[in-house]
Amino acid sequence: MTAGRAGAWLSRQWPALLVLFGVALVAWVTSPTDGDFWWYDSCRHAMNGVFMHDFFAQGGWRSPMTFARGYYEQYPAINIGFYPPLLYVVMAVALGLFGVSHAVCQAVIAAFAGAAAAACYALARPRFDRLTAVAVALVAVLTPEMALWSRQVQPDVPALAWLLWGAWALARYLETSRTRFLWWSATLFGCAISTRVQTIFLVPVWLGVLFLHPQARQAALKLRLATTAWLGLLAAPAVLGMLYFARIATGLATAMPGMPPLLSLGNWSWYLVRFPALFGLAGVLVVVVGVIVWLTSARSSWAAALSGRAGLMTAFALAAWLFFTVVSNKDVRFGMPIEPFALLAAALLWAGSPSRLAGAARWAMLLGAAVAAVQIARADALHAVPRVTGHAEAARLVAELAPPHGRVLVSAHRDGNFIFDLRTLTTRPDLSVLRADKLLVDILIVKDLGEHDKALSADAIAQMLARKNVGVVVSQTDYLDDLPSMHALREMLDSGCCYTLSRTITVTGEHNADERELRVYVRR
Numbered sequence: 001m002t003a004g005r006a007g008a009w010l011s012r013q014w015p016a017l018l019v020l021f022g023v024a025l026v027a028w029v030t031s032p033t034d035g036d037f038w039w040y041d042s043c044r045h046a047m048n049g050v051f052m053h054d055f056f057a058q059g060g061w062r063s064p065m066t067f068a069r070g071y072y073e074q075y076p077a078i079n080i081g082f083y084p085p086l087l088y089v090v091m092a093v094a095l096g097l098f099g100v101s102h103a104v105c106q107a108v109i110a111a112f113a114g115a116a117a118a119a120c121y122a123l124a125r126p127r128f129d130r131l132t133a134v135a136v137a138l139v140a141v142l143t144p145e146m147a148l149w150s151r152q153v154q155p156d157v158p159a160l161a162w163l164l165w166g167a168w169a170l171a172r173y174l175e176t177s178r179t180r181f182l183w184w185s186a187t188l189f190g191c192a193i194s195t196r197v198q199t200i201f202l203v204p205v206w207l208g209v210l211f212l213h214p215q216a217r218q219a220a221l222k223l224r225l226a227t228t229a230w231l232g233l234l235a236a237p238a239v240l241g242m243l244y245f246a247r248i249a250t251g252l253a254t255a256m257p258g259m260p261p262l263l264s265l266g267n268w269s270w271y272l273v274r275f276p277a278l279f280g281l282a283g284v285l286v287v288v289v290g291v292i293v294w295l296t297s298a299r300s301s302w303a304a305a306l307s308g309r310a311g312l313m314t315a316f317a318l319a320a321w322l323f324f325t326v327v328s329n330k331d332v333r334f335g336m337p338i339e340p341f342a343l344l345a346a347a348l349l350w351a352g353s354p355s356r357l358a359g360a361a362r363w364a365m366l367l368g369a370a371v372a373a374v375q376i377a378r379a380d381a382l383h384a385v386p387r388v389t390g391h392a393e394a395a396r397l398v399a400e401l402a403p404p405h406g407r408v409l410v411s412a413h414r415d416g417n418f419i420f421d422l423r424t425l426t427t428r429p430d431l432s433v434l435r436a437d438k439l440l441v442d443i444l445i446v447k448d449l450g451e452h453d454k455a456l457s458a459d460a461i462a463q464m465l466a467r468k469n470v471g472v473v474v475s476q477t478d479y480l481d482d483l484p485s486m487h488a489l490r491e492m493l494d495s496g497c498c499y500t501l502s503r504t505i506t507v508t509g510e511h512n513a514d515e516r517e518l519r520v521y522v523r524r
Helices: 003-029 042-057 064-074 086-098 102-127 130-141 144-149 156-176 179-193 197-212 221-244 246-254 275-295 299-306 308-326 338-351 358-382 391-401 415-425 458-467 484-495
Strands: 407-411 432-435 441-443 451-453 470-476 499-506 517-523
Touching (some): 003 102, 003 130, 042 064, 064 432, 086 102, 102 156, 130 275, 130 358, 144 156, 156 179, 156 197, 179 197, 179 221, 197 221, 275 338, 275 358, 391 470, 391 499, 391 517, 407 415, 415 432, 458 484, 484 499
Parallel strands (some): 407 432
Antiparallel strands (some): 441 451, 470 517, 499 517
């Protein structure tokens, strides 16, 4: 698209795009942005972005492994090797431009939410008028799950945005046969996998389209192989990381505790029965109306309705549902990629249907958008976006109390919150953090996947902390107290032998029942 044509397109579409990027602004304004992360690993995703920023700002590229090891020893809240790196690179750029803070990390996620909305609009616009296309996009992104996870620092929404734009580029290629759209699609799909490796479910759809679709098969085999190789190259870091952590990933994928067996009805219906939570009331309304309109069409038009964008969206929805159904580790948010593709498929089906109900379905879409907006607004008014406070106050207090070049021991479920806040809300780069749940025990991600207690006594722990120059301890009351070494840590702190209680900080927000308070102890 030339500059002139792009300008003409923007002049026609700017009202719709303004509405959709308003989604990003609202998401950011209503999000936790002061170190008060709610979801337990959001702080780690944000810290990964800070690590990437510091990596480039502090010259870590000169000796990458040495820098990474030293950084983790100081701030043990990064897990960048376990997740693909692209989101953190994007965050690093934003942090370099606007400063290192939770607010900037959250702004990146909110911007991706706006990009996802714009992608839904672009996918729907050729078959709908502008107002209805906006309604389609709003119904897709104003679901309860999208509204929640676009306001937490998580990779789900960014990966979905890349995925939706990749699907748009692939649809444009099938419609125009222009090579650049195929390259763009491969690039965007590669970015999706490099943001969240679970989007690898797109690969069968990609291969099926390129090597089975009549329109794509007209292209030279060399082009199809080259773009596939390019997609694979972009996805390689994420795939290699997954293979490196295969032992852990395999346990999550095949035998997650509490999940139904692979071949059970409960497993194959897991996401189906959660469609209301995944789609929201408006989304369910749109999908049901779309399916009814399609079924009431003449049989001769069924195949035509499934061709083009509707068929492509259906393929992505089915691939996502199949992938996340087979994977043992389940959560409603993991099924988020199913929702926009299924909704777009339903909407495009009735848009291409000659049924007399198609006109009524348009009003159902507009009504659905209004219902979705009211639901989200009402939810925000009655129940604020979840957040957890207390760790930022603890970080600021530790910055005041800790001796120069000392270490801080943190024993808390949300130790990542504390570590992120210590790095971003204080000016104490001389301090290093130790995690009690790494120093005293070994836990494989979650306790149910495996744990090993190091059987340390209170005296042994006191001697260890003295050797490691731990000047301050931040302890969540009764955290992992059923493990002997963690219980011994509490006994040592309560005895007053080595540390004095400075302050007790109340933890507030939507947290676990045992996260009542943080106690800050200073070495005698």
